[in-house]
Amino acid sequence: MNSYRPGRHISHQFDNELEDVRNRVLVMGGMVEDLLQKAVVPLLDSNEEAEKLVVHDEKINQTEVEIDEFCGQILARRQPTARDLRLVIAVGKAISDLERIGDEAKMIARKSTESKVKESRPYYGQLRLLVQRVQGMLNQALDAFARMDAESAVAVARQDKNIDDSYGELLQSLIDDMEDSPKKVRRSVELMWVTRSLERIGDHAANICEHVVYVVKGKNVSHLSLDEMDDEVNKF
């Protein structure tokens, strides 16, 4: 099967439930994007304070639990098969990735407000590039999920390489600074935590792309290379 085709069930209620669970994931995705946006504000603008983001994170956690329970109800009541089953399984995994992105965003917010991290001006350009890449990838991964577009999902997953490159370069700069001046060690370590969280968000966004390929193509590509993923998507 080459495409995900929602709807058309003899049971309209089942159609509604599958559509509902998909939409709930996208709403949760929006909440996570919003949290990440707020979390990086003090990192990129040293005059800003991080908002109180704990409430946001709790809401994301609660949403994950609700969607997870909803998936359980669908499995128990509808016994979905084929692409419907794959969708419910993928939703279960995607919300777990989104919840972890929320945790990473909360970590970034906490670290960003610490005074040492605020001294990040020398890395402003690198940090801004990394943040843009991460937010862009997350946004496009959620778009691929919304459209169940496997080809786009693979293209988005490829962006993780750019994020890893940005992360690697920033990491090297921080290591160089630590070697030059022991006074900068604490600031650099704190910034490493932040950049590590950003890099992890890229990994979770890539996971969401893999879930899209699983739903559309019926193939678990979690442990395949990007080229192998491409081959799977272009089969048939």
Next chain:
Amino acid sequence: MLVNDISVDRIDGDDQSSINAESVTPKHVLDRENRDTVGTVTVADPRITCRNVDVYYGDKHAIHDVSVDLGRNEVLAMIGPSGCGKSTFLRCLNRMNDTIDICRVTGQIELDGQDIYDKSIDVVPLRSQVGMVFQKPNPFPKSIYENVAWGPRVHGLARSKADLNEIVETSLLKAGLWNEVKDRLDKPGTSLSGGQQQRLCIARTIAVSPEVILMDEPCSALDPIATAKIEDLIDELRQQYSIAIVTHSMQQAARVSQRTAYFHMGDLIEVGETAAIFTNPKHPLTEDYITGRFG
């Protein structure tokens, strides 16, 4: 400004239509002339081999060019909507369709390499080799013992009363019914519950030492407990026999079979490993059926 689309943009209007645009049924699916079976129809060690089987009821072409194997020690589930031909095809496997005057079967069906439609074949021993269990339990109006003993007696499988007793006991044990009826073997078969009657019919089929058991919706008249017992029994019987089962319950097909064949309007659309059929079917018609969509 950094990218921050909120999900509502994704789930409204245009996105939905873009998804639905992918749902166009491929043209070849509707083209019956080119509707080849998807999947592997052969198995390494077949018990029954069917090739290019067509069935006609008078002018009506009920089964179209079906080829599929039934392997040893496997359960092959046949699924599909009402009237798709799955029961008709099942009945070809022990020539039950011979009893219908207007029915004509062409193609080749071999049991252990022997063409069962060859003129030299006697259908009576054939039907003991390829036994059948029907939708509705149909015990003879005789005692429980006689229901099971009748077949072996007719086919001369028992040399003595002791032999016959042993066959009856073994068959009832294999059918998971012995402990429930051993103290009332002289009672009528019809006095048993529906589930017990169906297991009695299975014992009756087993008693004549078949190689293959055909089951035509064997649980459709049973409650969930009796159904679970029959399904458990099917799994045990598989160790010794080959089983082809027609069922309307896709959950049952998924539970009991190793391979599944999907029929649609007389065509065998897809056959494959049951796990693959129910998680990632290859043909859109199979997918539509098992996911409960409009065909």
